Amino acid sequence: MVIYETIFILDSLMPPKDIDAAIEKISGIITKDNGKIRKVDKWGKKRLAYEIQKKQYGFYVAIEFEGKGDIPKKLENDYNYNDKVLRYLTYRYDKHKIKLMEAEEKREEKTTGMENQSERENTVKQDEVKEQIEQAPAAEQTEESPAETEAELGVDEIESIEEKKE
Amino acid sequence: MIKMKRKRSCHFCVAGDIYIDFKDERSLSRYLTEQGKMIPRHTSGNCAKHQRMLARAVKRARHLALIPFVADFSR
Numbered sequence A: 001m002v003i004y005e006t007i008f009i010l011d012s013l014m015p016p017k018d019i020d021a022a023i024e025k026i027s028g029i030i031t032k033d034n035g036k037i038r039k040v041d042k043w044g045k046k047r048l049a050y051e052i053q054k055k056q057y058g059f060y061v062a063i064e065f066e067g068k069g070d071i072p073k074k075l076e077n078d079y080n081y082n083d084k085v086l087r088y089l090t091y092r093y094d095k096h097k098i099k100l101m102e103a104e105e106k107r108e109e110k111t112t113g114m115e116n117q118s119e120r121e122n123t124v125k126q127d128e129v130k131e132q133i134e135q136a137p138a139a140e141q142t143e144e145s146p147a148e149t150e151a152e153l154g155v156d157e158i159e160s161i162e163e164k165k166e
Numbered sequence B: 001m002i003k004m005k006r007k008r009s010c011h012f013c014v015a016g017d018i019y020i021d022f023k024d025e026r027s028l029s030r031y032l033t034e035q036g037k038m039i040p041r042h043t044s045g046n047c048a049k050h051q052r053m054l055a056r057a058v059k060r061a062r063h064l065a066l067i068p069f070v071a072d073f074s075r
Helices: A016-032 A070-081 A095-165 B011-015 B025-029 B048-063
Strands: A002-011 A036-052 A055-067 A085-092
Touching: A002 A016, A002 A036, A002 A070, A016 A036, A016 A055, A016 A070, A036 A085, A055 A085, A070 A085, A085 B048, B011 B048, B025 B048
Parallel strands: none
Antiparallel strands: A002 A055, A002 A085, A036 A055
8 A cells, every 4th residue: 555645726715515525525536445544634725826727826635545556546537527626736655755754653652652651640640639638538527427426326325315214 | 267166065965854845835945046946956055866856846836836837026
C-alpha cells in the first residue's frame, strides 16, 4: 500500500452542505476500492494566486489516503466530470516525505510519553490528597457516631429500665 | 581581475531539511524573484538535490494557485 494525498479546489460560492457532500463523494470512491482514509483536512476558503475560470477564491480540501494505484485514476475521472472542481492534484508520498513523517511520529511519541508521565504523577498526587481529605472526615464520623449511638442507647436503656420499675 | 567567488552553502542542507513542502508558500517565496521566477542555483547556493526538490515543490504550488506563474510588478 502506498500513501497518496489528493488536494482539490472547489468553487467557494458553493453552500457548505454541497462542499461536505462533495468530500463524502470523493472519500466514498477511495473507500470503495479498499482505500483507507488517513486524514481529511479542510484548508478553507483561500484567495487564488491567479484567476481560475474567472474566480478569485477557492475552497481547498486535502485528503490523505492509503491505497493501490488505480484509485488516483478513478479520482481523476471524477474530478474531470465535476464542474465545481477548479483544480486538483494527486501525488504519491516520496521517500523523503515518508522519512519526515516517521521522524515526526517519533517526536510525537516522545512528547506524548512525557505528557503521560507527568499526568500520572499529577493523578497520583491528586489521589493522595483525596485520600487525606476522605480520611479526615471519615475519622471524625467514626469518632462521633458510636458516641452518639451509645448515648442514645444509654438514654433508651435508662428509660426502659425506669418504665420497668414503674 | 580575479573574480572573488563567495562560497554559499545550501540553506536546506544547513537546516537539515529532509523534505520541501509545497503547501508552505512563504518558505518557497524566499527562492523566487518578485516576478515569481525561480532563483538559479548559482545565486541561491542550493545544492543540486535540494534544487530539484524545490523545483518540484514550486511547480506543484503553482498548479494549485498557491503562488503565481507570473506576477506583474512595475518599477
